[in-house]
Amino acid sequence: MDTEALFQAARNAMDRAYAPYSRFPVGAALRTETGAIHAGCNIENASYPEGWCAETTALGHMIMAGGGKVAEIAVVAEKMPKIMPCGGCRQRLAEFVTADARLHLCDIGGVVETVPFATVFPRAFDLEANR
Template identity: 50%
Template sequence: MSDLDALFEAARAIQARAYAPYSRFKVGAALATPDGRIFSGCNVENAAYPVGTCAEAGAISAMIAAGGDRIATIVVMGEGAHLVTPCGGCRQRIREFAAPDTIIHVAGPDGIRRSFTLEELLPHSFGPDNLIDR
């Protein structure tokens, strides 16, 4: 199994565990660190909508909790006819731990639908280097 296949399967498995009773829109995300560890997360809704958590945020939190600090690549899994790319907030969350050339794969149940660099999804981004290099 390739590294991308492993990420896809991790995103698919965690998507099934998403808690989405209100929107019924389940999302899973799996990321790999440069050392090959995989972390996953799913969306968790809340009756008070702004309090919910995106799948990407869950995967990033799992990575940080395990001592990781860099995203090498990520798969975001959604359903429906349209691409399920990370929301604006998650694009910024990914940017905190990824380089502009990090690949974000957007997947559906049948496989990877499209791949983007973070720069394509969040051009001219503001990141840690803006603050550290002052």
């Protein structure tokens, strides 16, 4: 699949970030198994840090569009090349990723590195596995 379109969706989302407190805009984009792309940006509020991460916003858009399984993730931050999703977002993403999902770490120019999602969050909390 074309990673450029996924990166551009994340980059465009980053440009819409509402980050007046941290001044740290982030964008994320998810591609489902069907090829649909869903993007999101971080959204802060005065009760910082109670805002939404870019990955959380993208997941919300995906769910509202009908859901699916995430095959690829791209994350970009204006001020940090190769930014990783935070721990909370790794768990949120783990609920929806395919077994072979790929995480694209970006800088503002494009994808810099691609890693299997399972390597950055190998032991996600799984309620079903504990039943």
